[in-house]
Amino acid sequence: MSTELEQRYRQVLHEVAEAARAAGRDPRSITTIVVTKFHPVSLIRQLLSLGHRDFGESRHQEAGVKAEELAGEDLVWHFIGQLQSNKARAVAQYANVIHSVDRTSLVEKLRTSDRVIDVFLEVNLTEDPGRGGVLPKDLESLTASVLETPTLRLLGLMAVAPLGEEPRRAFERVMSLREGFLTSAPFATQLSLGMSQDFREAVAVGATHLRIGTAITGNRPPQA
Numbered sequence: 001m002s003t004e005l006e007q008r009y010r011q012v013l014h015e016v017a018e019a020a021r022a023a024g025r026d027p028r029s030i031t032t033i034v035v036t037k038f039h040p041v042s043l044i045r046q047l048l049s050l051g052h053r054d055f056g057e058s059r060h061q062e063a064g065v066k067a068e069e070l071a072g073e074d075l076v077w078h079f080i081g082q083l084q085s086n087k088a089r090a091v092a093q094y095a096n097v098i099h100s101v102d103r104t105s106l107v108e109k110l111r112t113s114d115r116v117i118d119v120f121l122e123v124n125l126t127e128d129p130g131r132g133g134v135l136p137k138d139l140e141s142l143t144a145s146v147l148e149t150p151t152l153r154l155l156g157l158m159a160v161a162p163l164g165e166e167p168r169r170a171f172e173r174v175m176s177l178r179e180g181f182l183t184s185a186p187f188a189t190q191l192s193l194g195m196s197q198d199f200r201e202a203v204a205v206g207a208t209h210l211r212i213g214t215a216i217t218g219n220r221p222p223q224a
């Protein structure tokens with residue numbers, strides 16, 4: 001029996017693969033993360049039974065509980081939300097990848113983690129410093145601090161396209177920032193870009209990690 005969830009899941013994977021081929025890329029070079037925030041563990045279990053492994057969560061309180069409930073399962077947790085410094089150590093206990101490293105105070109907290117964590121540096125594409133992400137002018141010093149932190153393995157850059165801007169233009173801004181970034185971290189070539197509304201554009205510019213929620217899960221239940 002194929003559920004609506006399964007249909008949406010397969011449809012999105014199909015569209016990701018088509019977008020990859022259209023861009024001359026190997027679909028296997030792209031990791032689709034299903035963002036399950038606000039959804040119950042039962043939804044994650046359904047996706048696990050379809051063979052999916054990569055899941056994204058954005059709030060520690062919720063993610064920590066889910067990680068504990070699913071502790072025996074073979075899955076990869078991606079922490080994608082704004083991360084408070086005082087939660088960093090706790091998130092590092094279960095998250096395999098943190099996509100939202102955006103300031104040196106956070107790097108300092110993660111320095112004492114007892115496991116190595118893969119990280120993306122989140123870039124703020126808006127003019128509002130209150131949004132998640134490092135401002136472009138501070139990217140270089142943040143990169144330097146991550147590179148000298150043995151507990152962190154730098155994968156690349158992450159960004160969220162701002163509302164009201166063409167996603168492709170926003171992603172192209174990331175690509176131009178990335179040129180400077182790669183001179184200090186040449187191996188950190190991965191890119192976490194693209195959500196339900198703009199994953200096709202993200203694949204076209206070279207995203208390696210897509211963070212897709214509603215297009216697969218359906219609408220999120222109201223926040224608790």
Ligand SMILES: *Cc1c(COP(=O)(O)O)cnc(C)c1O
Nearest residue numbers: 035058080195196211212213214
């Ligand atoms: C919620 C969220 C997503 C997924 O958003 P959808 O529009 O539901 O695909 C992706 N990235 C981040 C950082 C998020 O918080």
